[in-house]
Amino acid sequence: MKRLDSLVFLILVLQLLVVVCVSQNYDFFYFVQQWPGSYCDTSNGCCYPTTTGKPATNFSIHGLWPNYNDASYPSNCDSNYPFDPSQISDLVSSLQISWPSLSCPSSDDTSFWSHEWDKHGTCSESVLNEHGYFAAALNLKGQVNLLQILKSTGIQPDGGFYNVNSITQAIAGAVGYTPGIDCNKDTSGNSQLYQIYLCVDTSGANFIECPILPSTKCSSSIEFPSF
Template sequence: MAVKLAVVLVLFNLLALGIAKDFDFFYFVQQWPGSYCDTAQSCCYPKSGKPAAAFGIHGLWPNYNDGSYPSNCDPDSPYDQSKVSDLISRMQRNWPTLACPSGDGSAFWNHEWEKHGTCSESVLDQNGYFKSALNLNAKVDLLKVLVDAGIEPNGGEYSLTSIKQAIEGATGHTPFIECNSDSSGNRQLYQVYLCVDTSGSQFIQCPVFPRGKCASTIQFPSF
């Protein structure tokens, strides 16, 4: 009986370790609202009003080193706004929804938690997940970084290399830049990906980048 119990405990510990290691790193993704809105689909401002002209949080996404990622890991852990009540004002400012129809942000945050946050529950509970993203956002002011490098959101065109170099110079880590297209088909700066360790607290060099690429010169629209 003692031997069986020891085997069960070993298996349980191995399982627990496996659960704790259910992803390898996070993508921390910030989006430029001007590019979200400057498309054929356009956007809707949240009920709280037009967001500030700043890169807003899109999400904190667990990923694997091979480029794949887990999603919707725990259907028994729904988004519960009461668990993040102390963070709502920060989320409204820094994690605003731009989807139509206009909303209060809860649908956006619900999606991010259920698709991505539930896959990091072994490390971050619901409050910790959103707080980690907000704290990461506070660590790097992407708009200031770019403006200080002469890259301004005025509809002008800038080299992709100069954008990457400015962000890498400020953070010490190479970003991935995602582009989208405006209503005329021009490619524009849309999202910036930085990688984060599994604690959700420290930026790291990305083990792998997402697929896709921008043109060598892209627009930075106003907002």
């Protein structure tokens, strides 16, 4: 009887370890927003969604990406949970505003959301199901108005050039955490503000200081193009 009790206890411990390992399959999230003016002002150009047309002049969500503290990241973790549009039907109108696709050819955004869920979302499925994943990203965007933060410090999407450290400090001062700044190049080869990374805890709910910031391709002075 004693031997049986020990065996049952061992099985319970192993099951608990499996649950812990699954729930901790990543260390944090990158919450990434992109500036549409910079996405479009490249040699590849952009296309607006077929259903909604040109997005608002605002930062839009690129993704909510599970990451490890060593800068690597999991991807395409579970094909058993493919993207299902019916799971987020109540979020579509908000996603069309906050998470539009700018890739060509034009789409109804669904392919973009499907890609983000399949590649990144499935890696957090033990914590956030499909609806929870997209709702978490929308909630995070609602907490931080990047465009308003930058405008309040005189940094405008007017085609002017701004010091990248000033952009970093403006966001850190408002949010309380240091962001990662990513740049791309416009059609003239100028470095321009493209993406802003903020880090989020494993629940997908709370901003945190980044364990590691993404590598940057920015010059010291970068363009903030209009859109």
